[in-house]
Every structure is written in structure tokens, then in C-alpha cells.
Amino acid sequence: MTVTESPTDTVVIARGVRKAFGDARTNKPVIDGLNVEIRSGEFVALLGRSGSGKSTFLRALGALDGDFEGYVRVPERRAVVFQDPRLLPWQRVLTNVTLGLPATAAVREQARAALSEVNLTDKAKVWPRTLSGGEAQRVALARALVREPELLLLDEPFGALDALTRIKMHALLLALCRKHKPAVLLVTHDVDEAILLADRVIVLTDGRISLDVDVAVPKPRARDSDEFATLRRRLLAELGVTGEIQL
Amino acid sequence: MATVLSRVRTSAPIEPSTTLVDPRALAEQRQRKQVVPRVLQRFLGPVLLVALWQLLSSTGIFNARTVPPPTKVVEAAIHLIADGSLQEHLLTSLLRVGYGAAFGIALGLILALVSGLSRVGENFVDANMEVLRAVPNFALVPLLIVWFGISEVPKITLITLAVAVAIYINTFSAIRSVDAGLVEAARSFGVGRAELVYRVILPGSLPGFLIGLRLALTASWLSLIFAETINARKGLGRMMTDAREYFQIDVVFVLIGVYAMLGLTSVLIVRFLEARLLTWRRAYDGD
Numbered sequence: 001m002t003v004t005e006s007p008t009d010t011v012v013i014a015r016g017v018r019k020a021f022g023d024a025r026t027n028k029p030v031i032d033g034l035n036v037e038i039r040s041g042e043f044v045a046l047l048g049r050s051g052s053g054k055s056t057f058l059r060a061l062g063a064l065d066g067d068f069e070g071y072v073r074v075p076e077r078r079a080v081v082f083q084d085p086r087l088l089p090w091q092r093v094l095t096n097v098t099l100g101l102p103a104t105a106a107v108r109e110q111a112r113a114a115l116s117e118v119n120l121t122d123k124a125k126v127w128p129r130t131l132s133g134g135e136a137q138r139v140a141l142a143r144a145l146v147r148e149p150e151l152l153l154l155d156e157p158f159g160a161l162d163a164l165t166r167i168k169m170h171a172l173l174l175a176l177c178r179k180h181k182p183a184v185l186l187v188t189h190d191v192d193e194a195i196l197l198a199d200r201v202i203v204l205t206d207g208r209i210s211l212d213v214d215v216a217v218p219k220p221r222a223r224d225s226d227e228f229a230t231l232r233r234r235l236l237a238e239l240g241v242t243g244e245i246q247l
Numbered sequence: 248m249a250t251v252l253s254r255v256r257t258s259a260p261i262e263p264s265t266t267l268v269d270p271r272a273l274a275e276q277r278q279r280k281q282v283v284p285r286v287l288q289r290f291l292g293p294v295l296l297v298a299l300w301q302l303l304s305s306t307g308i309f310n311a312r313t314v315p316p317p318t319k320v321v322e323a324a325i326h327l328i329a330d331g332s333l334q335e336h337l338l339t340s341l342l343r344v345g346y347g348a349a350f351g352i353a354l355g356l357i358l359a360l361v362s363g364l365s366r367v368g369e370n371f372v373d374a375n376m377e378v379l380r381a382v383p384n385f386a387l388v389p390l391l392i393v394w395f396g397i398s399e400v401p402k403i404t405l406i407t408l409a410v411a412v413a414i415y416i417n418t419f420s421a422i423r424s425v426d427a428g429l430v431e432a433a434r435s436f437g438v439g440r441a442e443l444v445y446r447v448i449l450p451g452s453l454p455g456f457l458i459g460l461r462l463a464l465t466a467s468w469l470s471l472i473f474a475e476t477i478n479a480r481k482g483l484g485r486m487m488t489d490a491r492e493y494f495q496i497d498v499v500f501v502l503i504g505v506y507a508m509l510g511l512t513s514v515l516i517v518r519f520l521e522a523r524l525l526t527w528r529r530a531y532d533g534d
Contacts, residue, residue, distance in 0.1 A: 062435060064431060079435075086426075086428050086429055086431075088446070088450070089527050090450040090453070090527045091446070099436050100438040101437070127526070128527075129528070
């Protein structure tokens with residue numbers, strides 16, 4: 001097997017991943033022969049238009065959908081943050097964070113620590129309903145991080161947030177990733193978000209990888225730097241949009 | 248630009264081209280101060296109805312033999328309470344409804360879980376329950392008498408079935424409408440089958456269950472009336488039959504009042520449960 005050739009710090013191995021909805025023989029596959037490796041602590045953004053198969057790939061890695069072909073290996077400690085926070089409305093914030101973990105004092109302490117990392121210490125006992133969109137998504141982030149995941153899967157986690165909240169969330173996410181060092185796969189259709197956050201950007205077009213580049217923009221990344229603009233143009237072109245408004 | 252803005256800000260109000268109004272003048276019309284509390288206002292309708300009834304009785308427009316005046320009905324109620332007969336019959340009926348509701352809730356919940364949590368269970372249970380719902384409760388009375396005689400069993404069974412159907416239908420549909428996204432998220436965070444049921448699916452279907460409970464309690468009083476036509480020696484139904492036989496219209500009115508109060512009490516019980524169990528649905532948090 002070629003698998004053993006992978007370096008030991010590789011946490012995601014995906015080879016020849018293929019998935020078609022319905023009849024796999026006749027229907028066009030949503031993802032078709034994806035080969036992706038993600039190293040420990042690496043932040044990868046998966047860019048693509050709607051229907052390019054990026055969420056399908058994330059769902060395969062996250063064990064949310066086991067119906068696919070190909071060779072895939074992921075760490076046991078994984079966590080997903082979805083586009084909607086998906087907090088249980090009938091559980092207080094703290095209990096949402098500990099969801100699925102043993103109900104011990106130590107776990108509750110870890111959950112409180114995770115909430116303080118997302119600056120929501122004072123919201124531990126409230127109902128999710130009382131949270132704003134950004135707060136709810138921060139709880140979802142705390143719920144993921146409390147598991148100390150080796151692989152963090154983010155499925156357009158900031159897509160439903162307003163622009164100003166999104167900027168704050170980007171900074172928070174980067175700080176948290178620096179601290180916990182999980183490998184991250186961020187699915188997004190936001191080119192700026194991908195460049196701002198990721199070490200590497202993969203563009204998915206019609207279920208295949210059409211581009212796989214390291215982000216060479218120096219940190220801290222500024223949207224108005226030349227490197228940023230160049231990569232932005234390249235990624236937008238890859239996605240089939242010019243980024244300029246024709247008047 | 249700045250000069251234009253400052254000029255506008257300091258200039259005198261412009262003469263309006265059309266009639267302009269202060270929006271508060273319109274808003275205040277809808278926000279009048281409540282002189283009588285809302286709770287008391289709710290009683291206004293029934294109180295006026297009784298007053299009208301008394302008036303029509305006193306002026307002789309209502310025949311006292313077929314429509315006794317409210318005063319006469321109250322007298323009858325006091326008499327029935329004084330000799331203890333109302334309490335005795337009421338207790339018998341309450342026990343029947345109590346047992347029927349308890350068994351029915353348990354049965355309805357178990358069937359809803361069996362049917363809601365698995366497709367196989369749904370295949371076995373759901374169509375049968377739909378059929379049972381389609382059959383009028385009263386139509387089951389002859390069968391129940393043949394099977395169980397005229398003891399307490401057919402009476403409680405009839406109530407049990409009515410309650411179970413209402414609980415089942417609503418809880419099953421509530422289980423099936425629990426947000427699939429929440430279930431998926433919970434699973435992805437390592438929540439097992441049993442924990443999924445009691446942490447996600449049961450709380451998620453609680454609002455639907457409570458709607459079922461409200462309908463079930465209403466159905467239980469209705470079934471009680473049917474059940475007590477089965478040769479009941481005691482119970483509100485028996486009192487009603489006797490009152491009809493002896494043409495005690497005032498007693499009939501008392502019993503209608505008792506049924507009304509029992510129905511309202513069940514609604515209050517469910518409202519209390521909703522307030523206690525569904526606090527997470529409220530927008531603002533107490534603590």
C-alpha cells in the first residue's frame with residue numbers, strides 16, 4: 001500500500017474519493033477522485049462554487065455521510081462546526097458545549113474554559129435562544145474545541161453572520177487555532193476569507209481539484225497588500241468570476 | 248457637502264407640502280391604558296351572559312321548567328354539594344379519567360416512540376393508530392361491553408384509547424419533525440443512541456407532546472360521557488342520566504357547569520406544564 005509512504009504528521013489522507021447521489025453508475029458524481037492530504041496543524045481552505053462538492057467532501061471526512069468510495073483516513077478526535085450553530089435549544093449553553101462528553105466535573109471545567117476562550121463566560125447558563133448569531137456560532141466553536149480535535153471541520157461557519165461579526169470571528173478563529181493547533185479544513189465560497197485564514201487553498205471545480213496552492217501572503221495578512229490582491233484575482237478567475245463589476 | 252448639511256440642520260422647518268402628522272398620535276390610539284386588568288376582562292363575557300340569562304328568567308321570557316334561572320341552578324348545586332352526592336359522583340368520574348389518562352398517556356408515548364424511532368415500528372404501528380383515530384370512540388362501546396362486561400374495565404379502556412390516540416398522533420409527528428440537523432450534530436459529537444433519545448429527540452418533541460396532552464385531556468372528558476352510558480352506578484354520567492329521567496333541568500345545568508370547569512382545569516394544567524417545561528422557548532432568560 002502506498003499509504004505507509006505518507007509522513008507521520010499527516011492527519012487526513014483522502015485518495016480517490018468519489019461520491020454520486022442516487023445511482024452511482026448513471027448519475028454524475030458530486031466529487032470525483034479527490035486526493036487530499038492535510039498535515040497536523042495545517043489550515044486548509046476548500047473553495048468552490050455552490051454544488052462543486054466541497055461540503056460533500058467535508059461530510060465524508062466528518063463521518064457525517066459514510067456513503068462514498070475511496071480511501072479515507074481521519075483522526076478519531078474530530079469536530080465539526082456547521083453553518084448554523086445547531087445548538088440544542090432545550091439545553092443551556094454549557095450543556096451544549098459538553099454534548100456527548102461524560103458528565104463529570106472535569107469536563108464541565110473544560111467546557112467553561114472553552115467558553116471563556118470564545119469570550120462567553122457569562123453566557124454559560126443561558127438558553128441558546130437568547131444568543132445573537134455570532135454568540136451562538138462562538139458556542140458552536142467552543143463545543144468543537146472542548147474536544148481538543150486533531151481535525152477541525154468548518155462548513156461555511158461564518159456564512160450566516162453579518163460582515164462585521166465575521167471579521168471578529170476570523171480573528172478569534174486564528175487565535176484559537178494558534179493555541180490548539182488542530183488541522184483545519186474550512187469549506188467556504190468566500191475568497192477573502194480563504195486567503196486571510198488558510199495556509200493552503202484548494203479549489204474544487206465540478207467535483208475535482210482544479211487548484212491547490214500555498215498561501216504565500218505574509219502574516220498578518222492585509223486585504224490591501226499586493227500579494228493578497230494577486231492571489232485573490234487568481235482564485236476568483238479559477239472560480240470563474242472576475243471580481244470587477246461591469247457597468 | 249458639509250456646508251449643505253449644516254445649512255439644512257440649522258434652517259427653520261420646511262413648510263410641508265402635504266398634511267404631516269405626529270406618528271405618536273396614531274400609535275397612542277392602539278396603546279390605550281388598560282383600566283380593567285386583562286384577566287378580569289376575560290370573565291366579562293360569561294358574566295354578561297349569566298346576567299342576561301337571569302334577566303330573561305326574571306321577566307318570564309324563559310320558561311322556568313325548561314330553563315331554570317341561574318339562582319335556581321346555584322341552589323341545586325349547593326344542595327348537591329351539601330348532601331355529598333356531587334363529590335361522590337365526581338370522585339368516581341375523576342378516578343376513571345385519571346386511570347384512563349395515565350394508561351393512555353403511557354400507551355400513546357410508548358407507541359409514538361416505537362413508531363417514531365424506527366421505520367419498522369412505524370410500519371407496524373402507524374397505520375393501525377390512524378385507523379383507530381378514524382373510528383369514532385363511541386362506536387367501540389358495544390365491543391368493549393362484549394369483551395369486558397359492564398365493569399370499570401370498558402369505561403377506563405374507552406378513555407385510555409381516546410387519550411392514547413391523541414398522544415400518539417401528536418408525539419409521533421413531533422418526533423419526526425425534530426430538526427435533522429440537530430440529530431446529525433449530536434451524532435457527530437459522539438452522542439449515542441440512548442442519549443440521543445433523551446437529550447435530543449424527547450425534548451425536541453415535547454412541544455408536540457403537550458399539544459397532544461391538551462387534546463387528550465379534552466378527549467378524555469368526552470370519552471367519559473360515552474363511558475358512563477355503560478350502566479354506570481356512579482359518576483357524572485349517571486347523575487346526568489338520572490337528572491334527565493326525573494326532569495331535573497337545574498341538575499343538568501349544574502353538571503354542564505361541572506364538565507366546563509373540568510375541561511378548563513385540564514387546559515390550565517397543560518398551560519402550567521408548558522410554562523414549566525418549555526422555558527427554553529421563551530425569548531428572555533430568567534436568571
